[in-house]
Amino acid sequence: MPKRIYSFGGGKAEGSKDMKDVLGGKGAGLAEMSNIGIPVPPGFTITTDVCAEFSRAGKKLPRGLDAELRAALKKVEALTGKGFGDPSNPLLVSVRSGARVSMPGMMDTVLNLGLNDATVEGLAVRSGNPRFAWDSYRRFVAMFGDVVLGMKPERKEDLDPFEVILDAKKHARGARFDSELPVDALRELVGEFKAEIRRRLGVAFPDDPAEQLRESVAAVFRSWDNDRAIAYRRMNGIPSEWGTAVTVQSMVFGNMGDDSGTGVAFTRNPANGANEFYGEFLVNAQGEDVVAGTRTPQKISELEARWPEIAGQLSEVRSRLERHNREMQDIEFTIERGRLYVLQTRTGKRTGLAAVRIAVEMAEARLLSKEEALLRVEPEALNHLLRPVFDAERKAAAVKGGKLLAKGLPAGPGAASGRLVFFAEDAEAWRARGETVLLARHETSPEDIRGMAAAEGFLTAFGGMTSHAALVARQMGKVAIVGCEVLRFDYHARRMIVSTPAGERTFAEGEWISIDGTAGEVIEGRLETRPSEVLQVVVERSRDPKDAPTYQLFAKLLSWADQVRRLKVRANADQPDQATTAVALGAQGIGLCRTEHMFFGEEKIGPMREMIVAETEPDRRRALAKLLPLQREDFRGLFIAMAGRPVTIRTLDPPLHEFLPHDDAGIAELARATGRSVEKIRERVAELAESNPMLGHRGCRLGISYPEITEMQARAIFEAAIDALEQGAKVEPEVMIPLVGTRKELDHQTTVVRRVAEEVFAERGKKVRYLVGTMIEVPRGAITAGEIARTAEFFSFGTNDLTQTTFGLSRDDTGPVLRSYLDKDIYAVDPFVSIDRDGVGGLMRIAVAAGRATRPGMKLGICGEHGGDPSSVVFCHEIGLDYVSCSPFRLPIARLAAAQAALREAAAKAKAKGARARPAKRNGNGVHVRSGKAARTRRVRAVRARA
Ligand code: ADP
Ligand code: MG
Ligand code: MG
Numbered sequence: 047m048p049k050r051i052y053s054f055g056g057g058k059a060e061g062s063k064d065m066k067d068v069l070g071g072k073g074a075g076l077a078e079m080s081n082i083g084i085p086v087p088p089g090f091t092i093t094t095d096v097c098a099e100f101s102r103a104g105k106k107l108p109r110g111l112d113a114e115l116r117a118a119l120k121k122v123e124a125l126t127g128k129g130f131g132d133p134s135n136p137l138l139v140s141v142r143s144g145a146r147v148s149m150p151g152m153m154d155t156v157l158n159l160g161l162n163d164a165t166v167e168g169l170a171v172r173s174g175n176p177r178f179a180w181d182s183y184r185r186f187v188a189m190f191g192d193v194v195l196g197m198k199p200e201r202k203e204d205l206d207p208f209e210v211i212l213d214a215k216k217h218a219r220g221a222r223f224d225s226e227l228p229v230d231a232l233r234e235l236v237g238e239f240k241a242e243i244r245r246r247l248g249v250a251f252p253d254d255p256a257e258q259l260r261e262s263v264a265a266v267f268r269s270w271d272n273d274r275a276i277a278y279r280r281m282n283g284i285p286s287e288w289g290t291a292v293t294v295q296s297m298v299f300g301n302m303g304d305d306s307g308t309g310v311a312f313t314r315n316p317a318n319g320a321n322e323f324y325g326e327f328l329v330n331a332q333g334e335d336v337v338a339g340t341r342t343p344q345k346i347s348e349l350e351a352r353w354p355e356i357a358g359q360l361s362e363v364r365s366r367l368e369r370h371n372r373e374m375q376d377i378e379f380t381i382e383r384g385r386l387y388v389l390q391t392r393t394g395k396r397t398g399l400a401a402v403r404i405a406v407e408m409a410e411a412r413l414l415s416k417e418e419a420l421l422r423v424e425p426e427a428l429n430h431l432l433r434p435v436f437d438a439e440r441k442a443a444a445v446k447g448g449k450l451l452a453k454g455l456p457a458g459p460g461a462a463s464g465r466l467v468f469f470a471e472d473a474e475a476w477r478a479r480g481e482t483v484l485l486a487r488h489e490t491s492p493e494d495i496r497g498m499a500a501a502e503g504f505l506t507a508f509g510g511m512t513s514h515a516a517l518v519a520r521q522m523g524k525v526a527i528v529g530c531e532v533l534r535f536d537y538h539a540r541r542m543i544v545s546t547p548a549g550e551r552t553f554a555e556g557e558w559i560s561i562d563g564t565a566g567e568v569i570e571g572r573l574e575t576r577p578s579e580v581l582q583v584v585v586e587r588s589r590d591p592k593d594a595p596t597y598q599l600f601a602k603l604l605s606w607a608d609q610v611r612r613l614k615v616r617a618n619a620d621q622p623d624q625a626t627t628a629v630a631l632g633a634q635g636i637g638l639c640r641t642e643h644m645f646f647g648e649e650k651i652g653p654m655r656e657m658i659v660a661e662t663e664p665d666r667r668r669a670l671a672k673l674l675p676l677q678r679e680d681f682r683g684l685f686i687a688m689a690g691r692p693v694t695i696r697t698l699d700p701p702l703h704e705f706l707p708h709d710d711a712g713i714a715e716l717a718r719a720t721g722r723s724v725e726k727i728r729e730r731v732a733e734l735a736e737s738n739p740m741l742g743h744r745g746c747r748l749g750i751s752y753p754e755i756t757e758m759q760a761r762a763i764f765e766a767a768i769d770a771l772e773q774g775a776k777v778e779p780e781v782m783i784p785l786v787g788t789r790k791e792l793d794h795q796t797t798v799v800r801r802v803a804e805e806v807f808a809e810r811g812k813k814v815r816y817l818v819g820t821m822i823e824v825p826r827g828a829i830t831a832g833e834i835a836r837t838a839e840f841f842s843f844g845t846n847d848l849t850q851t852t853f854g855l856s857r858d859d860t861g862p863v864l865r866s867y868l869d870k871d872i873y874a875v876d877p878f879v880s881i882d883r884d885g886v887g888g889l890m891r892i893a894v895a896a897g898r899a900t901r902p903g904m905k906l907g908i909c910g911e912h913g914g915d916p917s918s919v920v921f922c923h924e925i926g927l928d929y930v931s932c933s934p935f936r937l938p939i940a941r942l943a944a945a946q947a948a949l950r951e952a953a954a955k956a957k958a959k960g961a962r963a964r965p966a967k968r969n970g971n972g973v974h975v976r977s978g979k980a981a982r983t984r985r986v987r988a989v990r991a992r993a
Contacts, residue, residue: 050096050111051118054080055088055125055296063371068093070291072144075391082370084363085387088125089139089295090118092263094146097289100267107264115259118294126296131255135172136165138182138297140333141262143269145290148392149278153269153290154193156262157333158186158297162253166236178302180232181224185332187239187251188212190258194265195247207246211238225330259294266292283874298387300380301332308332308380311346311360313368316376316396319403323347323364325377332380359386367391372413373422374404398430399596406599409606416606417949423603425916425943431600432523432935433460434575436562441573444560449570451544451551451559454505454530456566458519461575462503463560466553468540470497477501484559486542488535490515492704495646498522503561505568507533513858517911522624523581523935525563529861544568584630604632604938607945613922614929615940616694618909620644622683628934632941635692636684637842637931638782638909641759642700644680645673651705655716658702659730663754670758677759681766682773690776694842694909694931696821697759697795699784701744703734740847740856745785746795753798760802767814768806780817782842787826789833796837821909823847828889832896835904841897842931843890845910845918849877852886878911881918887925894925907931916943923947 052061054077061069061077073091099108128137138160143153161183170179188208191197240251270290300308311325326343350357367375376394401423409419464484473485477500485501489508503525506515519526534543540555558572582589583597616637617628645654657669717724736742749756767777783795796818807813823844850857867873907929912918914936
């Protein structure tokens with residue numbers, strides 16, 4: 047039978063820190079601390095396997111556990127010199143939960159177990175402190191009643207039943223704090239608590255310590271499956287099979303008087319990462335009192351003045367635990383009559399800023415290698431270093447003051463305050479006169495782009511994390527909340543209506559609103575923000591890097607990442623200023639320039655609309671001729687900003703009607719500009735309307751119907767390239783044709799592009815090297831990639847559309863589907879955020895293998911939004927892409943994720959090499975298990991053959 051219980055104490059332990067799976071994080075930490083001689087009260091841990099046994103047996107403790115518990119208790123009795131249930135010298139224990147990964151506050155703990163009417167007297171005599179004994183007893187009865195017997199408030203508005211009795215007692219005795227209650231009041235409380243348990247639950251409080259222990263162990267196992275633990279596991283992807291361990295540990299008492307106390311501390315500051323001891327403690331208090339907030343704790347720095355000797359010991363513990371675990375620790379300690387005990391140590395949670403600082407500083411202090419430091423930081427954490435932020439105290443005060451209006455999807459992290467406007471053009475106009483604005487709308491569309499650039503942030507009622515507003519927010523680095531469903535807009539009255547639990551609230555244009563795009567919270571009124579230091583250095587160049595410590599940490603970590611990553615990173619950018627930002631944030635090229643965004647510029651939308659409503663080719667060419675110089679100028683700016691790095695330019699992609707005016711004024715204006723009747727324009731607009739525009743006349747289909755559009759764009763690209771060349775810039779254009787599903791589509795467009803290139807080269811007497819390639823974004827394109835690669839010189843995976851078309855799920859209508867699918871666990875994650883490895887990823891693997899089979903060494907990248915998602919970046923590394931392209935502000939995340947992918951792969955290879963040195967492994971069928979690239983390629987080929 048496997049070992050069910052592991053003991054610790056007296057300077058040694060049966061377990062160790064490497065046994066988190068079996069002993070839980072807490073149990074493993076306590077065992078390890080015992081092993082290295084840190085003072086830990088003795089105890090034992092019941093394994094997570096017993097939790098599984100418990101569940102299988104219908105929530106019953108396995109037979110035989112009782113005897114093992116008794117044996118383990120004997121050891122604790124020997125080490126402490128006390129007896130469990132012994133009225134003359136009682137041993138009290140805590141029963142603590144602890145899973146593999148910490149789930150703070152999700153499961154239950156019982157303290158002071160072993161007390162009854164007899165042992166409490168023994169404790170009073172032994173400690174010489176009856177008040178302490180009875181205080182412990184009343185705490186135990188309440189905790190046992192709550193955690194084990196399940197005596198909770200009956201309705202959610204009710205207070206905790208024990209709290210009610212306690213409050214009444216304090217009132218009757220004229221006491222403000224628990225600590226002011228005299229012994230006889232505490233004694234009365236114990237009786238009243240027990241009576242209430244009997245009255246409400248019809249059961250007696252168990253006096254037998256052995257029974258108390260059995261029931262508490264079972265209760266902690268049960269708490270693995272309570273609602274909040276289940277919810278937490280779901281949010282954090284923790285498997286339900288893991289189970290919790292249970293640690294039973296002899297009590298030490300921080301509530302024994304003014305020479306006792308309890309506290310929690312971090313070995314470094316968890317908010318900013320500073321290498322300082324950070325924490326709080328309370329004198330004469332027990333366990334949860336510090337967190338519960340009933341009394342204001344003191345700062346750890348004040349410990350020195352009060353108990354210099356303890357402060358010295360604790361500081362020694364701090365550095366030992368950190369050096370031993372090579373990681374920032376979160377420590378719980380208790381001081382009993384001047385003696386220090388450590389009750390817990392675990393990896394401390396921290397902000398993004400702290401994560402970066404701690405990793406870099408630990409590597410510099412040679413506590414970690416650079417590689418380890420890189421693996422310690424969640425790529426997403428880098429976002430915290432780029433975002434403007436609200437002043438934390440002011441925001442908390444606003445929320446407390448009832449100013450939190452609504453919650454939506456946190457699409458663009460950071461903080462922004464501004465005056466409400468509801469139209470893109472107003473955003474521009476207000477901005478031009480120096481106002482700070484937030485653009486709030488039902489949704490946004492490409493024609494809002496300039497207004498969006500003018501706004502501090504966006505707020506929409508509609509759309510998901512890949513909606514237009516969310517995408518633009520990431521690209522521009524704007525703060526945004528989308529899909530905030532409690533908002534309605536009365537555009538005519540220029541009002542936003544918010545349904546709140548307290549009724550409807552109306553906000554007029556111009557009122558101040560603040561949005562926290564990291565939390566997805568909409569707050570009424572104006573809150574101060576602070577710009578991020580990194581961007582002040584890198585983008586604004588308003589700050590000297592030497593005076594920017596956060597920037598220095600950021601730059602250092604990323605320079606290490608750049609040394610180890612194999613994947614290149616590019617940016618999705620369409621404007622020269624975005625390109626400059628992208629280069630500053632590490633872009634090695636542009637992976638996607640969406641030319642359509644250029645057409646929304648001041649003078650460009652007019653000729654663009656003329657081009658669209660034109661009915662004959664000559665008319666269309668006339669309009670295109672007006673667009674040519676404008677587009678050429680944009681491209682030239684991009685080439686110069688990118689200084690010789692490759693620039694991938696996509697030909698026109700969105701459905702044409704997105705560019706047309708839909709209101710009377712706009713239609714009249716267009717009629718005037720084109721010299722046509724309003725009726726005619728209206729007809730043309732109606733003609734261009736489509737039922738499913740995303741699957742309609744868009745992408746290369748436009749360029750095939752109207753080759754003169756592609757011609758104009760190709761001419762603009764090559765003329766701009768030569769202009770830039772003549773200005774002394776190197777250029778590397780890559781022309782990319784969207785939405786290709788058959789080779790013939792690509793052939794058609796490539797012919798146009800190459801013909802125009804030759805014309806321009808002949809006219810200018812100069813040549814540039816360029817590539818023509820395609821996006822792989824419909825399943826047919828992926829499956830026939832081998833054929834398409836005969837023409838395409840590169841592939842770029844457009845995973846937004848590829849996800850949409852693979853799932854057959856419109857990316858603009860994902861809201862209701864995703865909500866129910868994520869809720870019911872049908873999708874583990876939003877496939878528009880993280881690549882669906884089996885489906886969409888399967889198609890990508892097919893296309894990678896087929897493309898490179900036709901064209902060895904073919905350049906492959908990704909330009910969908912997934913290019914900035916850490917787990918998708920890892921996938922792109924695994925399938926052998928050359929680069930990922932993402933929004934400029936996600937570049938640092940992509941760089942770090944790419945480095946982590948390379949490091950993990952190297953580690954896995956080293957491990958496999960070690961394994962190969964030993965005899966070959968066989969799987970269950972007696973077949974040699976192959977791994978590595980060769981096997982992967984074979985699998986991909988097999989999939990292709992089947993497809
Ligand atoms: P959580 O995982 O919620 O932090 P813990 O099991 O760590 O739960 O316990 C809650 C509180 O009780 C902590 O403050 C801890 O320090 C305290 N505590 C637990 N066991 C003991 C003990 N044997 N002696 C004194 N205090 C304890
Ligand atoms: Mg704890
Ligand atoms: Mg696309």
